[in-house]
Amino acid sequence: MTEHNNTSPVLDVHDLHIEFDTRHGALKAIDGISLQIAPGEILGVVGESGAGKSLTGTAITGLLESPGRISGGEIRLEGQRIDNLSQDELRRLRGRRIGAIFQDPLTSLNPLYTVGRQLIETIRTHLPMNRAQARQRAIELLAEVGLPAPETRIDQYPHQFSGGMRQRVVIALALCADPKLVIADEPTTALDVSVQAQIITVLKRLCREHGTAVMLVTHDMGVIAEAADRVAVMYAGRLVEVGPVADVIKHAKHPYTQGLMNSIPTILHDVERLEQIEGSMPRLTAIPEGCAFNPRCPHAFERCRVERPDLIAVDEGAAACWLVEEGATPPPQARATADTLVDHHD
Amino acid sequence: MSTVTQRLNDDWRRFIDSDLFYSFRRSPITIVAFVVVVTLILAAIFAPWIAPHDPFDVSTLSLLNSELPPAWVAGGDPAFLLGTDGQGRDVLSALLYGARISILVGLASVAFAMTLGVCLGLLAAYVGGTVDALIMRIADVMISFPPILVALLINGVARGVLPPEMQHDAVIFVLILAIGLTTWVQYARTVRGSTLVEKNREYVLAARVIGLRSRSIMAKHILPNVIGPILVVATVNLAIAILIEAALSFLGVGMPPTEPSLGTLIRIGNEFLFSGVWWVVIFPSAVLVLLVLSVNLLGDWLRDALNPKLR
Amino acid sequence: MIAFLIRRLLQGALVMLTVAFIAFSMFRFVGDPVTNMLPQDATLEQRTELQERLGLNDPLPLQFGHFVTNAVQGDFGISYRNQRPVSDLIAERLPATMEMVFAAVVLSLVIGIPMGVYTALRRDSWLSHLLQGVSLAGISVPTFVTGILLILVFSVWLNWLPSFGRGDVVEIGGWSTGLLTVSGIKALIMPVITLSLFQITLIMRLVRAEMLEVLKTDYIRFARARGLTNRAVHFGHALRNTLMPVITITGLQIGALIAFAIITETVFQWPGMGLLFMQAVSFVDIPVMSAYLVMVSLIFVVINTIVDMLYFVVDPRLRVDAGKNTTGA
Numbered sequence: 011m012t013e014h015n016n017t018s019p020v021l022d023v024h025d026l027h028i029e030f031d032t033r034h035g036a037l038k039a040i041d042g043i044s045l046q047i048a049p050g051e052i053l054g055v056v057g058e059s060g061a062g063k064s065l066t067g068t069a070i071t072g073l074l075e076s077p078g079r080i081s082g083g084e085i086r087l088e089g090q091r092i093d094n095l096s097q098d099e100l101r102r103l104r105g106r107r108i109g110a111i112f113q114d115p116l117t118s119l120n121p122l123y124t125v126g127r128q129l130i131e132t133i134r135t136h137l138p139m140n141r142a143q144a145r146q147r148a149i150e151l152l153a154e155v156g157l158p159a160p161e162t163r164i165d166q167y168p169h170q171f172s173g174g175m176r177q178r179v180v181i182a183l184a185l186c187a188d189p190k191l192v193i194a195d196e197p198t199t200a201l202d203v204s205v206q207a208q209i210i211t212v213l214k215r216l217c218r219e220h221g222t223a224v225m226l227v228t229h230d231m232g233v234i235a236e237a238a239d240r241v242a243v244m245y246a247g248r249l250v251e252v253g254p255v256a257d258v259i260k261h262a263k264h265p266y267t268q269g270l271m272n273s274i275p276t277i278l279h280d281v282e283r284l285e286q287i288e289g290s291m292p293r294l295t296a297i298p299e300g301c302a303f304n305p306r307c308p309h310a311f312e313r314c315r316v317e318r319p320d321l322i323a324v325d326e327g328a329a330a331c332w333l334v335e336e337g338a339t340p341p342p343q344a345r346a347t348a349d350t351l352v353d354h355h356d
Numbered sequence: 357m358s359t360v361t362q363r364l365n366d367d368w369r370r371f372i373d374s375d376l377f378y379s380f381r382r383s384p385i386t387i388v389a390f391v392v393v394v395t396l397i398l399a400a401i402f403a404p405w406i407a408p409h410d411p412f413d414v415s416t417l418s419l420l421n422s423e424l425p426p427a428w429v430a431g432g433d434p435a436f437l438l439g440t441d442g443q444g445r446d447v448l449s450a451l452l453y454g455a456r457i458s459i460l461v462g463l464a465s466v467a468f469a470m471t472l473g474v475c476l477g478l479l480a481a482y483v484g485g486t487v488d489a490l491i492m493r494i495a496d497v498m499i500s501f502p503p504i505l506v507a508l509l510i511n512g513v514a515r516g517v518l519p520p521e522m523q524h525d526a527v528i529f530v531l532i533l534a535i536g537l538t539t540w541v542q543y544a545r546t547v548r549g550s551t552l553v554e555k556n557r558e559y560v561l562a563a564r565v566i567g568l569r570s571r572s573i574m575a576k577h578i579l580p581n582v583i584g585p586i587l588v589v590a591t592v593n594l595a596i597a598i599l600i601e602a603a604l605s606f607l608g609v610g611m612p613p614t615e616p617s618l619g620t621l622i623r624i625g626n627e628f629l630f631s632g633v634w635w636v637v638i639f640p641s642a643v644l645v646l647l648v649l650s651v652n653l654l655g656d657w658l659r660d661a662l663n664p665k666l667r
Numbered sequence: 668m669i670a671f672l673i674r675r676l677l678q679g680a681l682v683m684l685t686v687a688f689i690a691f692s693m694f695r696f697v698g699d700p701v702t703n704m705l706p707q708d709a710t711l712e713q714r715t716e717l718q719e720r721l722g723l724n725d726p727l728p729l730q731f732g733h734f735v736t737n738a739v740q741g742d743f744g745i746s747y748r749n750q751r752p753v754s755d756l757i758a759e760r761l762p763a764t765m766e767m768v769f770a771a772v773v774l775s776l777v778i779g780i781p782m783g784v785y786t787a788l789r790r791d792s793w794l795s796h797l798l799q800g801v802s803l804a805g806i807s808v809p810t811f812v813t814g815i816l817l818i819l820v821f822s823v824w825l826n827w828l829p830s831f832g833r834g835d836v837v838e839i840g841g842w843s844t845g846l847l848t849v850s851g852i853k854a855l856i857m858p859v860i861t862l863s864l865f866q867i868t869l870i871m872r873l874v875r876a877e878m879l880e881v882l883k884t885d886y887i888r889f890a891r892a893r894g895l896t897n898r899a900v901h902f903g904h905a906l907r908n909t910l911m912p913v914i915t916i917t918g919l920q921i922g923a924l925i926a927f928a929i930i931t932e933t934v935f936q937w938p939g940m941g942l943l944f945m946q947a948v949s950f951v952d953i954p955v956m957s958a959y960l961v962m963v964s965l966i967f968v969v970i971n972t973i974v975d976m977l978y979f980v981v982d983p984r985l986r987v988d989a990g991k992n993t994t995g996a
Contacts, residue, residue, distance in 0.1 A: 034380065072893055105894025112892070117885035121984055131903070132893045183893055270950050342896040398767035497682070502926035504965070511950045512956060513693060599809050603930055606811045626815055626934075626938055630830075634819055641812040656803065 019046035020088055020190050020223040021070065027082035028062070028069055028247075029302050030294075039065055039078065039292045041247040044321075044335070049189065052217065052224040054255065056240030056270065058291050061244040063227045067193040068223070069093075071110055072100035089188060091347035098272060109184030109222075111213075113196040115176035115259060119168040125152075125179050126164035129186065149334040151182040155212055163345075174205035181213060188220055195227045210237050235259055246291055247303040253327020263329035265307045309333060381660040390654035400456035412614070426635050439635040441624060443463050450577055450621055455643055457617040461531050462598040466590055468536035468596075473543025475587065478543065492548070495541040503538045507600050510534040512549055524612065531610055535597050542589050548577035550582040570633035584662045591655035595648045602644055618644040675975055679968040684735070685965040691734045695727075743958035746964045748950045753958040756943060761962075762842045762980075763833055764939030768924045780910075783874025787882065787902055787909075791798070792825065798871065805868030810927055814861040814934035821857060829854050831936035858935045862927060866920055868923030873916055879910040889942035889956070911981060918974035922967045 028040035040062045047053045055063045058210050068074050072095070085093040087107060092100070105112070112118045114248055119128060129148035133139060139147065145164070152160035155178040168176055177197065184192050194213065198206040214237050217224050226238055234241055234255060241258045243251040243266065251264040262268040269287035289306040292298060298305055304314040320336050321328040380386055399406065418584035426447075428438045439447050441584025476495075480488040498506065511534040518526055529573030606626075613620055618640045701717050706950055718724060737743070743753035782802075786795040822830035834850030836843040845851025881887060882905055890900045929941035936942065940959060947955035979985050 070851060073891060075859075090866035101894055101896065103894065104892055108891070112889050118889040120886040120890065120984065122906065122907055123904075124983075131895065131899060135893070135895055135899070142920065169984045178887070183889075186893070307783055443716060450889060472813055473878065497685070501967070504929065505926040508929070508944075508948065509956075509960065512951070567821040570751075595807065602809055603811065606809075607930065607933055607948075622811065622815065626811075629815065630823060632823060634823075637819070638813055641815065645804075645808050646810070649804055652803055652807050 018089060019086075020049050020051075020226055021045075021047040022089075023070070023085040023224065023298070024086070025083040026053075026066065026069065026073070026080065026085065028065055028078060030152060031057055031077040031079070034295075036081070038297075039247055039294055040084070042068070043244075043247075043249055044083075045242050045249065045252065047223045047225060047245070049190070050218065050221045051222055051240065052214065052238045054224055054234035054235055054241045055225060055227045055244060056229060056241060057244035059229060060291055063229075063244050063245045064195050066143060066244075067110075067195050067225060067227050069212070071108055071193055071266070071286040073104075086136065105132055105189070106187045107189050107191065109186070109189040109192040111177075111180055111184045111194040111197045112190060115180050118180050119176060121168055124165050124167055125171070129164070129179075129183060132183055132186045138277040147184070147186075148182075150180070153186065154185075154216065155179070155182045156208075157182075173201050174208060177201060177205075177209050178212060181209075181216065185216060185222070186218065189222060192217065192222050192224045193227070194224055196229070198230070199228065206233070210218045213237065243270065246297055247294070248302065249330065250303065251327065251329040251331075252321065253325070254331075257294055257327055263324060263327070263334050264303075265309050265333070266303050268328075270308075300328070340341075376661050379657070383657055385605035386653060386657040389650040389657075392646060392650040393654060396455055396643070396650075397459060399452055400459045401412045401455045403449075403452035404437065405450045407446075409446040409449040411450040411527045412454060425633075441486045441633075441636045447636060450616065451618075451639055451643055454618045454621045454640060455618050455647065457528075457611055457615065458598055458601060458619070458644070458647070461528065461535070461611075461617065462594050465532045465601070466594050467538070468532055469538075469540040469593065470543050470590055471541035472536060474547050476540065477544035477547030478551060481548040481555060488548075493546065495544055498538070499541045503600055503605055506538045507604060508607075508609065510537055511604060515609070527611060528615075530599055531604060534604070535600050538600065539593050539597060542593065542613070543586060544555065546585045546589055547582050550585060554581050587656060588659045588662060591651060591658055594635045595651040595655065598644070598648055598651070618647075671975075679972055680903070682968055683964060683970050686961055687735050687738055688724070688731065690738075690960050693960075694734070694957050695723075695730065696951050711728055738958075738961055742781055743758045743961070744954040746947075746952055746955050748946070748952045748955070753810075753954045755981045756955060757940060757958055758841075759843075760938060760940045760943045762844060763937060764925065764941060766845060767855065767858050767937065767939065768861060768921065768928055768929070770855060770918070771866060771924055772921055774859060775863040775870050775920075778863075779867045780869030780874055780913070782871040784878060784901075784906065784909075786871065787875045788877035790879075802868040802871050806872075810861055810865060810930045811934050813864050814857070814931060816859045817861060821940050822871075828857050830980055833938060844964055853994070858931050862924060863933065865927070866924065869920070870913070870917070874909060877912055878905055881908045882906045884908075897992040907981075911978075913980065914977055915974055921970050922963070925963055925966060943978055 022042060023045050026040055026043045027038065029036040030039055031037075043062075043066060045053065045055075045185065057063050065074075065078070068078075069080055070092075072092070076079065080093055083093070084091055087103070092103060095103070118127065126145065126148055129151065130144045133147055134141070137144070137147075149160045149164055152164060153276040155275045157163055157178055159243040163171075168179070171179065176228065181197075184194075188281065191274075197213065198209050201209060205219075209235060212227075213224070215228065216222070225232070225239075228234060238255045240257050241251075242249055242252060243258070243264065245266050251258060251262065253263075253269045258267060259271060262271050267286070269272060288305055290301060292305075298315075300309070300316050300318055301307070301314045304317075311332070319332050319335070321330045324334050363465030380390075404410075436590060441447060441450070476491050480491040514530045514534065516528075517531070557638065601610060601617060602622070605617045608623060608625045611617040611620045613624060621640035622637055622644070625633075625640060628636045675761055701721070701723070703715055705717060722730055725733070745751065746753050746756060747754075782798055787800050789795050799887070808936045818830045821828045829850070832854060833845045834852075834854035835848040838846045838853055845855055846956055869919060879894075887905055890904050898956045925941075928937075928939060931937065932939045932941035933945055940962065943955060944959045946952070947959065
């Protein structure tokens with residue numbers, strides 16, 4: 011995992027702010043996020059719904075729609091700034107250098123066209139190929155994502171595929187032009203549990219083979235543990251913790267991350283009851299003073315209620331918590347179960 | 357006493373602060389439409405007091421005054437601001453009375469259609485089964501036929517059934533019946549759809565569990581939730597009802613010339629068209645269009661305001 | 668597909684039977700057919716004779732059976748008013764209405780669809796706002812007002828176009844067409860504009876709403892995320908999905924146009940079925956009214972069936988037997 015650290019990142023997001031213009035003024039949805047993804051690295055982004063995970067992904071692909079807008083910060087792709095590009099330049103970037111995978115494979119494909127047509131049009135948009143070459147490449151891609159009999163299935167319509175197979179097609183579409191980065195937004199959430207693991211395996215294998223970096227947005231810690239190299243935890247529009255996946259799962263620094271870890275069920279260990287984080291994430295209109303998590307935090311003290319912590323580097327990661335700065339790592343709540351989640355990583 | 361004023365005050369403030377009023381204030385065209393509709397309704401209500409002449413009092417009519425152009429055109433008479441028709445009737449006065457009848461028929465048939473549609477929709481959703489299937493099949497058939505045709509047929513049948521001496525007095529009720537029976541489907545569909553959604557919500561189930569009768573559950577819990585969509589349908593349908601009435605009257609099967617609506621006035625005016633007497637037909641047409649357009653604008657605004665995701 | 672077609676035809680037959688029943692009830696119970704068909708000074712023998720001939724003494728189900736049998740053969744009886752077979756009257760008037768309606772449908776699609784697409788894609792341009800405003804005015808102006816205004820301007824004031832009738836028509840195998848003569852075409856212009864104006868705005872608003880809805884779908888967002896050009900996204904993907912419901916509505920609208928033709932034909936004294944129907948209504952000429960009703964319903968049913976067939980061509984989800992080809996993950 012450390013091998014990526016000295017190469018320059020594929021994606022470099024610096025102090026990103028996203029606001030929504032409403033009649034009551036601008037709402038801060040993303041409030042200063044910085045993250046990097048190295049070539050070939052898989053970064054998991056987790057958090058509750060509404061934390062701003064998907065929004066960050068949408069902003070990177072340049073598909074943010076009004077009234078949302080980037081109000082500050084920079085996004086760099088392979089060193090080139092992309093947050094200020096024109097619509098058309100962004101368009102050329104999408105699919106070519108940044109691929110995207112959406113949540114629901116049932117709705118991601120146009121029901122009126124064969125999967126082949128959708129693949130071929132994407133390939134020919136980005137690569138100088140004639141129809142026959144593009145079709146050949148499409149068949150190869152379908153084979154690569156593990157679709158049986160791609161020569162015949164290429165001429166079928168999306169409704170003739172099961173959910174898992176459609177998601178494989180979506181992955182093939184995202185990887186059409188060999189992008190350097192793939193933004194996968196909850197790629198397994200809409201799928202059957204039995205299929206989720208297969209899709210993650212395919213995604214992971216292909217990205218390793220093609221050297222593609224992935225930003226894997228999900229609320230499922232199981233998926234993160236399975237696939238990611240590093241994790242970024244989001245809460246109320248900010249990053250609260252970043253670090254290598256094993257560290258974060260085993261020794262979470264931020265009380266919120268600890269809460270997340272304790273809410274994961276596991277079949278290998280008997281636990282008397284699952285922990286849950288009291289309360290719910292604040293709405294964008296009512297983010298509390300100080301640390302946004304303080305009203306729900308079991309360890310909150312005076313400083314947390316007045317001053318907002320930034321990410322503070324610790325070990326190989328970082329956490330936005332005053333406890334970390336004070337050197338007082340919060341009382342370990344992490345259960346032994348966390349070990350089982352990272353088994354395949356070592 | 358002071359608590360009452362306090363509450364009224366609160367309600368008023370909440371209304372002023374609401375999204376509905378906000379979007380109203382933000383849209384000048386909606387304000388204009390609102391003013392037009394209110395003005396026309398007031399003018400219609402007070403027609404007997406504000407009309408300069410009584411267009412139905414034959415004794416005051418004089419053929420000497422027939423086909424006078426509007427007052428600002430050469431040959432016009434200031435006493436007849438918008439000119440006169442072939443019998444010397446004041447166009448402005450006829451217009452005020454005509455708008456009165458058009459609006460009356462429009463509102464009455466909307467009220468009738470709404471009552472019918474809401475009841476049938478609730479019934480279909482709440483009882484379900486065969487009743488639901490039957491009501492919705494009828495609705496499907498009704499809606500696949502153009503409203504004007506259905507209204508014409510109902511109107512025609514009613515005329516055939518009624519004895520001739522009753523026809524004149526009954527014509528306004530026949531119109532309301534025909535238009536109402538033509539336009540109830542949308543209410544029924546809307547109510548049925550919303551009710552089916554609400555019916556299985558926890559609060560309705562809870563109300564059932566504590567033993568409330570189904571009718572009072574409907575009245576207390578479901579109706580308030582469907583009022584928004586129904587209001588939108590009603591506004592749009594008011595425009596449609598006014599148009600159907602005008603069309604029927606224009607075709608000569610609606611209001612008679614002795615008791616003209618805007619449609620009848622246009623029909624009368626149409627006969628003068630070729631003699632170059634344009635004002636008899638243009639003014640009623642303009643008022644009709646203005647009325648329907650304003651109501652449509654209000655309906656559009658209401659739909660967008662109550663349903664922001666459609667924007 | 669065959670099963671679907673059969674089911675569809677059965678449904679259509681059922682609708683037609685219902686309509687026939689309504690038409691029959693109108694004929695039988697609205698007014699007295701015998702009184703209506705005979706001159707006022709008819710003798711009692713004449714009455715009994717006619718009653719016998721019309722079969723009015725038979726049991727009702729039998730009468731209805733006769734009515735349907737006759738109707739299927741195109742026999743709707745004799746018009747009360749001009750004492751001619753109703754079928755002849757309808758056959759004479761059908762071409763005039765169909766030509767006008769057909770021209771209006773073509774015009775409203777050719778103008779309405781591009782306008783709808785434009786206003787959906789360029790939501791904030793001034794032209795879109797203008798078109799949106801004009802379209803609202805369009806659905807607020809009644810057909811007859813449009814017609815009257817056109818007559819006032821182009822016939823009375825400018826004297827460019829005829830205000831009534833079809834102009835010169837040419838008979839081609841029993842079908843009289845006005846499309847082959849200059850005066851026929853000139854006569855067609857104003858009625859067609861009148862009839863289509865409302866439809867244009869309706870189709871424009873429908874296409875706009877539908878397209879905005881489609882543009883919000885995941886597969887359009889995904890198409891953008893794949894970096895397809897705006898052209899490919901808008902016209903390759905969104906438009907085709909938008910036009911699916913438009914097909915249905917257009918089908919329904921042809922029916923509506925035939926009904927609206929009643930008004931247009933009255934304004935322009937256009938010798939079509941609508942004018943015939945209006946004359947029948949004012950004279951309570953029940954046989955003509957019921958024949959018109961059956962005729963129009965038949966056209967509706969035929970159009971709806973054609974629309975359903977079209978869906979098979981356009982939507983692959985219906986074309987292929989979905990259950991058979993789906994494989995498990």
